[in-house]
Amino acid sequence: MSRVLTPRPLTAEAFAPFGDVIEVSGAPDKLINQGMCGRHHDRARLDFADGRAGISLFDAKARHLPHVVDMVERHPEGSQAFIPVNGVPMLVIVAEDEGGTPVNLKAFTSQAGQSINLLRNVWHGVLAPLGAPGRFVVVDRIGDGPNLQEHWFDDPWIVEATP
Ligand SMILES: NC(=O)N[C@@H](O)C(=O)O
């Protein structure tokens, strides 16, 4: 019997245990370029153990609700940031860890202008643009050794469509 998740709008507060919501909010930390630009400084907790930061581009196919979550993954050696470049929202699935097993899954839908940075070793669903194909800048670890752990659910979760 599948377990149902109801997606909620993504907020920095709710997402904080799992990562950062990168968005322009509030006054900039500093004005630069002769006052022509606001810098919202250092807004993500990046972590690339024994490696370096890489920038890649992901062209992801559209996903739709209801959405089956049969697997989540995590990157033990690094954080992973997803920055949409064509304005398509993301379905963001994250989970707590209990002895190496993902539990208490949560589903969020990103809002306009929001990007995310997943903290190192946080369980998450793979990149999922909602309703249309999405193009993303991805900032994550480039380095040697394994950096991907998957967990396949015997009983998948279903992210329901919201009214
Ligand atoms: N595998 C890969 O590069 N992407 C995944 O880590 C993902 O979270 O989408």
Ligand code: NI
């Ligand atoms: Ni990932």
